[in-house]
Amino acid sequence: MKTIFERSRSGRRGLLIPPCDVPEVELDSLIPRRFQRGAPPALPEVDQLTAVRHYTALSRRNHGVDSGFYPLGSCTMKYNPKVAEDIARLAGFARLHPLQPAETCQGALALMHDLERYLAEIAGMARVTLQPAAGSHGELLGLMIIKAFMARRGDGERRRVILVPDTSHGTNPASAALAGYRVVQVRSGPDGDVDIEDLAARLGEDTAALMLTNPSTLGLFERRIEAISGLVHRAGGLLYYDGANMNAIMGISRPGDMGFDIVHFNLHKTFATPHGGGGPGSGPVGVVRELVPFLPVPVIEKGPGGYYLDHDRPLSVGKLHAFYGNFGVTVKAYAYIRSMGPDGLRQVSEDAVLSANYLLSLLRGHYDLPFDRPCMHEFVLSARKHKELGVAARDIAKRILDYGFHPPTTYFPLTIAEALMVEPTESESVETLDAFAEAMVQIARDAVTNPEMLRTAPHTTAVRRLDEVAAARNPVLRWKRRDSEKGEGA
Template sequence: YGVNSGKIYPLGSCTMKYNPIINEILAGHPKITGIHPLQTPESTQGILKILYNLKKNFLEITGMDDATLQPSAGAAGEWTGMMLMRAYHKDRGELDKRTEVVIPDSAHGTNPASAIMAGFKTVEIPSNKHGMVDLEALKAAVGPNTAGLMLTNPNTIGVFESQISDIAKIIHEAGGLMYYDGANLNAIMGWCRPGDMGFDIIHSNLHKTFSTPHGGGGPGAGLVGVKSFLADYLPVPEIVENDGKYSLNSDKPKSIGKVHGFHGNTGVSLKAYTYMYTMGGSGLKESSELAVLNANYISKQLVKERGYSLTYDPEKPRKHEAVISASKMLEETGVSALYVSKKLLDYGMHAPTTYFPMIVPEALMIEPTESEPVEALDSFIVALKEISDLAYSNPEEVLSAPHNTAVGKLDEARAAHPRTICLSWRKYCQLSAEE
């Protein structure tokens, strides 16, 4: 599966957009690949300038004041952001009491993990009937122990948190910081900025919004931006510019230190830099516009079909992704979201994200991105319509899928069980002997 194959890659919350080949050409240029990270700043002025300008572009897009390029993935960016939050409260002598990070029930799973790894406790708050943060629940959750709030906007069901100013006010008045999970930044580029919403810290997944490959698990990059009052805590070394000359500064006593070797995944950063300059400001804005249009086109068509529905204000427009529920289909036919996804493989299409976010029953999380033409969207819609028709007429055809793949329906319990999973040649030989 791949975006270049001509088939939609609707993996929700992953922003599987087209990665322009020019990005790869430039990142693979000998003048780039021949640079060694231990070279002196005097001999690497070109790449330092590129990385410095990438940071400037990122700050303009997000509305932040300073940033680090070091984190090598989204979750690494989250953890870095949490460590910055920790350093801020420690510097103010409040770390002993500010131990709690508030997180909505719709959050990405890495949010609580990152907060806990940074030494915080997490406090979960529910979404309201509109799929947004419940303000009354938020007010009840915050207090003198609040270190901050982690939030995605638009959130994971594709709904924009329209009360974001009120949310920021509640957190700031309690003495906490606002953290922006930038996984969904592709929905708002050029239209609004996290820094203007009241966020103090942000990470952005370059391998999502800025078209660098997901690469089968890596490499990625998770730039972290902050407001000026947090800049002293950013990782070192930082790239600084003075009269057109670029150097590295490690003289930051309050810094949280290094979070990655050298300057992060520089090749990934270069691809994002190329994408930004190729698209330009107007192009980035248009990409967000088309991503939102595509997601709403799919959702409006799918809810017309039996078994599919939108939860949380179905008439309200979504942003970059739509979370379709197949709960009615399961109730009426016995076909769950899992088997809808398995059957979709028979059409040569990658399945959407399933069962996330967990606040949507039988969730099919669909994010088409701006890359997909209407023909690809229509073929995806037709496939899901045909699967719906099959579920109601011949459910066993769906429940036994896939049929057209190299490997058919798997025994998932056996495939994932510690006794049968093969992680080494020795384990394979042992299992073969037992059989």
């Protein structure tokens, strides 16, 4: 497909700008010439219809939850309610400036204030901030809070280690390193849970915190979480909850009750805000009472005169977003929580876990199951038997594309060879799950009878398998005019 630059023709435009109604002064008299640009930037020159057709054509080469099943493990690709999109675009939300005087944005502040409290209740935390723009931004904030808390407590200097299980999301060690910590990995045991003895051996005076996902990235509930919490706390460390898998436990169990001190939420996973092709997300952070003073500024308070933003927080870690985070995303999460209510949220988690167990029951026997335990909202299969036939998890994923489904997450967690991580979510009907299982079973058969077809998949997509090696060896990261195109357009 052509790029927008290849559709450009000199002199065309897609929008009229109103004529200027103040004096049009010579630019040189306002801005010294040496600050001015020579040639204007070579932006495309297209009429509006050409632009619209270009982006419509692009959208048709993209797969979203609205296009079809999207069982991408750890990403919770559930249905994104349309009404939330309408609400976020209301002028009273979308057309607000973050520095408006508080008396002119009481509705927005009230929404944020209430959403903080809803999230705190769901996770069993004392207080929540909405400032982080994504899950890993939340992780970074959580670690900043840990660091500030321990520095004040007086043992920050020696507590320089963050423990993560070997099944953790890559963001956990990356966030810890960004926050200036050393990362030490804890093994998982043969049942998929954290190896308690290994954990005990690694805990010590240098431990700042253990970062955990529960249910784990294997889709299993960490059964000894209370023992883990006791061990970490006795060693003087804190327990951090990666909220990527919260869709399994809403209204059923709370991280705060499990002993976690800090929690981040992924509103774009659990709370039905769309992923937007990679973002924007939102990664609020909740903390227990002792850590509240360290939350980033500003915090929303309610006084006799209404809601206001409090910047005067002497122990705060500071700021990690220019304003208050992805407000537009939090509006959609607020709408979701209000439309589900307490029973609805619990039902979401029950249905998500039921769907996963149902799908697992259809695939058991066709793929290797590293841990045969009841799964939570997702489960991990291994294609290691298929690998022996010369078909990798990657090939299976590519073949799934031919059925019009998005493939599961592949090659994660790193501890499972040829991993395929499946998360159906509560949104999907039994018919969809049956159809997906049927495709997966057929692919498992084809791996034996026609491995070449899998190795060369996909066959029906807009493009065939793409050469990622060539892309990385010779990076072409922007469009450039080729000689043959000279004389056309911009």
